[in-house]
Amino acid sequence: MDLSIGEVAQRSGLSVHALRFYEREGLFANPVRRLSNGRRIYYEEDLEWLAICTKLRSSGMSLATIRQYIELVRQGPGNEHQRLELLRRHERQVEAQVQELRETLAMMRHKVRIYEEHLARGDADRLWNPSRPDAPQTGAHQECQPPEGA
């Protein structure tokens, strides 16, 4: 049931290079064990952790922060409050992120709708045109318009 680095790479979606890199960076709770010939061996649990790791990464947690967390884990019992703190802090960041993304989506949808309306009416060319600064602006949003007669 032991896994080679190649298998772990395949199943985790990380490259073998990245796995060695993560190890150097101290992102595994337990030192990765080796076979007598020096080759790394991994277990299912490592894959589970890597899956979590990947989620944390993709939600914007830095490797440095992941390392902090795993260091707490490595130290063993007694620091659960700190782990909790760390997780909660990231939770709040992710929430903020989601909030910001929502706003961005709203903005983009607005922009898209404006374009669509104009395309539908066939007057999309009256949307802002930098080379014709005197063209009438159609509200919405003028991209990035030169001032005045320009």
Add this chain to the structure above:
Amino acid sequence: MDLSIGEVAQRSGLSVHALRFYEREGLFANPVRRLSNGRRIYYEEDLEWLAICTKLRSSGMSLATIRQYIELVRQGPGNEHQRLELLRRHERQVEAQVQELRETLAMMRHKVRIYEEHLARGDADRLWNPSRPDAPQTGAHQECQPPEGA
């Protein structure tokens, strides 16, 4: 009503360095105008665009993609379908991102809840401890556990 680079930096939250960098990278629809003495002048519209730009960036749009968009704008009317396409593509990416963040949040909340329960019951020390691989596991999630004995 003209703005110096310093004012724009303050109001946009970008550094003056970043503003010059963005300009070099072609992220402004119109070449930034200069005073006779060579100093850049900006207008309110530039600030509006920078605000949008910043939102796009923070939602993960790369500078390269922003440049693509602004290039379409620069080319003037006739390519609205392409602009729309580009915005929609990003919209879909942002939606996917929100989805992933939600999953991450769910995972983290689960983890946090487990920690809290154990802390409340005062048996947090039975959560995984790498140096005591024979400690009983409390379901949930074993961080990154050595095999067997485990």
Add this chain to the structure above:
DNA sequence: CTAGAAGATAGAGTCGGGTCTAGATCAATA
């Protein structure tokens, strides 16, 4: 026995997105 695939290490290189430095110019102020 040999070739080829997989793994190991150390360290260099890449890429995105800025940031910073040096040296020059210019404007307003003490």
Add this chain to the structure above:
DNA sequence: TATTGATCTAGACCCGACTCTATCTTCTAG
């Protein structure tokens, strides 16, 4: 007049997160 502070350019540098290279060892199949 001299200094201070904002600006300019060109280009070097940085950081995070990998990725790749060179060189060596080891395992597996034919």
